[in-house]
Structure formats: C-alpha cells, structure tokens
Amino acid sequence: xxxxxxxxxxxxxxDAVKQVMxxxxxxxxxxxxxxxxxxxxxxxxxxxxxxxxxxxxxxxGLKFFFRDAENILSAGAVILIGTRQETHGLNCAxxxxxxxxxxxxxxxxxLNTVDVGIAVGSACATAADLRLDTRVMFSVGLAAQTLDxxxxxxxxxxxxVSVSSKSPFFDRKPKDPEPEK
Numbered sequence: 189x190x191x192x193x194x195x196x197x198x199x200x201x202x203d204a205v206k207q208v209m210x211x212x213x214x215x216x217x218x219x220x221x222x223x224x225x226x227x228x229x230x231x232x233x234x235x236x237x238x239x240x241x242x243x244x245x246x247x248x249g250l251k252f253f254f255r256d257a258e259n260i261l262s263a264g265a266v267i268l269i270g271t272r273q274e275t276h277g278l279n280c281a282x283x284x285x286x287x288x289x290x291x292x293x294x295x296x297x298x299l300n301t302v303d304v305g306i307a308v309g310s311a312c313a314t315a316a317d318l319r320l321d322t323r324v325m326f327s328v329g330l331a332a333q334t335l336d337x338x339x340x341x342x343x344x345x346x347x348x349v350s351v352s353s354k355s356p357f358f359d360r361k362p363k364d365p366e367p368e369k
Contacts, residue, residue, distance in 0.1 A: 201264040202230070204318045208349070211314035212269050212307040219254040223272045224307050225338040230265045237266060237346075240331040256327040262356035264346035268332045269307050270341030271300040295312040296343055304343050311347055323357035331347045 193200075229237060238257045240330045245253030262264055275288035282298035285291040289332070308324055315322045328346035338344055350356050354366050 195350050198230075198264055201320070202347060204229075204315070204320055204351075205265045205267060207318060208267060208311045208315045208320070208347075210310040212262045212267070213309060214258045215303075215307040215310035215352055217306070219278065221274070221276060221299075223274050223300065224303055224309070225268075225270050225341050227268045227271065227338060228265050229268065229332075229337070234260055234266055235265060237328060237335070238329055240335055241328050244327070244334065250327070256325050257331075259323075259357060260272055260325070260328055260346070262352075263350050265349045266328065266332075266339055267311060267347040268329065268344055269304060269347070270329070270333065270338040270344030271295045271296075271304045271310060272340055273297060273300060273342050301343050304345060308345050308347065315347070315349060321352065321355035321357055322347050333353050 205228045209228060212224065212226050213222075213233075220267065238260050240254050241257035241260070245251070246256065251332055257330055273293075273296055275291065276299050277288055278299070279287040280298070283291050283295055284286075285295065288297075291297070312324065325348065326344045328348065329344040333342065334342040348357060
C-alpha cells in the first residue's frame, strides 16, 4: 500500500484539529468552572467566516480584517474558542468593579477572559507539538462571534490551521478593501 501525504493531508489535519480542541478543553480554568466552547470549521464555512470578517472590516475600517479574511482561505480548518459570560461570584474586582453585582452585563468577567486565553495557549502549544501552522486571530473570532457560531459566547478567538510547505500565516501583508465600483 502506498499512502501519499498529499492525498490524506486534509483528513490528517482534521484528526490533529481534534487533538488541539481536546487540549483547549482540558486547559486549566481559573475557578474550575468550564464555560469554554470550542468548535472547528472547514470548507464552505471558512468562506462564510471570511465574508463576515470582510464585512466587519468594511464596518470598522480596520485593514487587518481584510488581510485576515483573505488569509483564512488558505487554512484547512479554523478552530474557534470562546466563553459564555458568567460571573463566578468571587467579588474579586479583576473586572474593575468592586463586586460581581456591580459589574455591568456588558463587561466580561475577567476570569472568563483569562480562561479563554489559557485555552488558546494550550491549543496553540498542542498545534505546535503536532507541527501545524497556526495564528491566533481576534478579527476572525469576532466574525464567528457575530455569526453566533458558539451559541451566545463572547470573547471568541479564532485559530486558523494549515498543513503546507510554508505557513500561510507568517508573511502576511495588509490587504486593502476592494474599491467600490
């Protein structure tokens, strides 16, 4: 039997993505409360995510949204990691308010945000161990959040993943929005 890497690359990438998602799930949590959500998107869903990222770039005028929208089209998958917003009842004031009750609903709990960061770090470390090319993207995470792909999660980050001879996420250049016709 001859197993050609080019022919099994996408299947291998998706197996590796599952391991990366497991690493994000098992990452330590600030208080042990697991409100992290994780998903992976591929194929046509990446194109939908790219289009939404471009739309947000048009709305906010930030050029790197266009660059990232184009960049994820080279990914075999995009991992999404986010958190539901729940207070932990610690009244720790890490969010900037003296108590959880005083914190406005629009202000994220600091522990939730830290938990997402730990999960993203664990996911990226595992991806590196598996020799996958990745990049953490706030812009694409915001697009996924806007699409509500993690069911009500806020503070969503995206990690595009690639298996290629050269990382498409390394030498990135800003892409200007297409001029109106």
